Amino acid sequence: MMNHKGNTLGVFHRAFPVELPDEPIRFMTAEVKNVADIDRLKYQKWLSKSESSVLTLGGQAFGYGIGMEKFADEGFSETQVVLKDSPALAEGLIIEGLIDDARTRGRHYFGIYRNCCKMVRDEIYAANNGYIVKIGYDIMAVHWTPASDSGGFGLLIEPAWTISRENTRRGPARAQTPEMEATLMSMHGILTAEDYVNAFVDAHREFLLPCGGKALVSDQPITIFTNLQEES
Numbered sequence: 001m002m003n004h005k006g007n008t009l010g011v012f013h014r015a016f017p018v019e020l021p022d023e024p025i026r027f028m029t030a031e032v033k034n035v036a037d038i039d040r041l042k043y044q045k046w047l048s049k050s051e052s053s054v055l056t057l058g059g060q061a062f063g064y065g066i067g068m069e070k071f072a073d074e075g076f077s078e079t080q081v082v083l084k085d086s087p088a089l090a091e092g093l094i095i096e097g098l099i100d101d102a103r104t105r106g107r108h109y110f111g112i113y114r115n116c117c118k119m120v121r122d123e124i125y126a127a128n129n130g131y132i133v134k135i136g137y138d139i140m141a142v143h144w145t146p147a148s149d150s151g152g153f154g155l156l157i158e159p160a161w162t163i164s165r166e167n168t169r170r171g172p173a174r175a176q177t178p179e180m181e182a183t184l185m186s187m188h189g190i191l192t193a194e195d196y197v198n199a200f201v202d203a204h205r206e207f208l209l210p211c212g213g214k215a216l217v218s219d220q221p222i223t224i225f226t227n228l229q230e231e232s
Contacts, residue, residue: 012225015142015154016201018094020083021213028063028076032056035074045210053210055092055114062089064211083213087143090153091115093209094141098155101207107136116140118160127166135161137200144224154224155217157200159193 032038038054038061045053045065052065062081063071072078083090092114099109102119111118120136127133138160143153198219205217 010225012223013142013156014221015144015156015224016221017218018141018153018155019216019218020090020094020153021209022082022084023213024080024082025064025211025213026068027079027081027211028068028071029079030061030063030071030074030076032059032061035061035076041071041074053096055089055096057088057092057114064093083209083211084152087153088114091141091143093211094153094155094215095139097207097209097215098139098141098204100210101204105203115142118162120160120162130166131163132166133161133163135159135196137197142224154222155201157197159196 035041038056041054041061041063042056044050050065050067052063052068052070054061054063054071056062061076063076081089083093095112095115095117099112099117099119102109106121106123107119108122109117109119116139118136118138120134122134125132125134136159138158140156141153142156145152201217201219205219207215207217209215
């Protein structure tokens with residue numbers, strides 16, 4: 001979104017609506033400033049395969065998952081949250097639940113942030129002129145207001161790829177060709193980017209949320225747009 005000659009330009013998106021549970025869900029909560037070693041709690045799921053984790057939003061920490069009662073030892077207390085009433089928390093849990101589901105299907109995630117991530121398949125790639133290209137997805141969980149009949153939550157899903165030098169551990173290289181992209185798409189048995197995205201949605205129409213409950217993803221995308229706000 002940007003300003004140009006006094007006008008604010010918004011961006012339209014193709015979003016797949018996500019339905020979340022209506023009932024309250026149990027969490028453990030605490031103020032971040034009162035929790036020692038908060039980073040250890042936030043990343044324990046990814047580092048030690050714990051079934052419980054902590055997500056922080058501003059000054060508040062939310063513990064969830066199987067065995068979350070242990071967070072009482074860290075100063076957390078039990079509460080209940082309706083996800084639809086806490087959009088930022090819901091977005092993070094949608095992404096985490098989607099990653100958990102995708103990992104069971106052989107996809108690998110990287111670049112995870114609170115409400116977005118990227119995913120690739122390590123075993124599917126194209127090699128050309130010393131470069132390896134792996135195709136995947138760039139995914140973001142979003143919330144829009146006012147809430148529509150679809151619930152006001154959704155997923156933005158775009159094809160993405162990583163490019164690295166062959167036989168090295170160096171980071172992504174800035175190189176790609178249409179031929180390599182076409183090769184990767186054909187390896188997935190698809191003709192267009194839209195087909196590629198739809199195939200991902202079909203594979204993840206329903207998945208468990210790490211806090212409990214299920215997320216249901218519609219295969220009928222809708223058009224949403226950014227809130228038009230003047231830039232400072």
